[in-house]
Amino acid sequence: MAESDGPLAERMGIEIIEAGPDRVVGRMPVVGNTQPYGLLHGGASCVLAETLGSIGAALHAIELFGGIAVGVDISATHHRAVRAGVVTGVATPLHRGGTIATYEIVITDERDRRVCTARLTCAVRRAAPASER
Template sequence: MHKNTLADRMGIEFLEVSAERVVGRMPVEGNTQPYGLLHGGASAVLAETLGSVGAAVHAGAGRIAVGIEINATHHRSAREGWVTGVATRLHGGRTLATYDIEITDEQGRRVCTSRLTCMLRDA
């Protein structure tokens, strides 16, 4: 689904995919800032990837999902292991879909909270 994309280069793996909920994980290693901490932009990429996949599934065949707004609040750092994101649909309409994305570390501590809105269009 995502070969030769940013998600592929960042090591994102999908664990569960549906229109209502998308779960994926990403390694911290290789996605850090110079201080060895998970890069905030990497968290945003994970969030947008998971939410966009959910929105595309919601949109259905012959339609596409395009991100139009994302925000992210970074609560704590991660230095090793994997972070897991859970994107939960908040709104699923004909032209817009919005997802709440919670990213946690391996101890279940919240690393980032994000919200993504995608515009749904005909392909």
């Protein structure tokens, strides 16, 4: 699979393992993505979640009508701290409609303990004609 989905995901070290409109899996190292106390930064978890959910929503939009997806809302609950290793995120759809796609993203540590639960909603749109881009 692809190493990442864009420059930010690449900078964060995100690796995409599996990608489809019904399930997207990726992982990210903790090292380099921590806050001052040495814990995985909550914003880093949100970057992983939005990356995975956006890929799923984009694949859904492409499948629907060759469209695109853009994030409009993200929320995250951080359940436990992580100091080292790799976290894995799995994005699955809660709703895949013609204008909105919502994904739940569960992030776990190497011991399969839930670290974060996020929800991402994306607007699904038709791609602009090439002449308008």
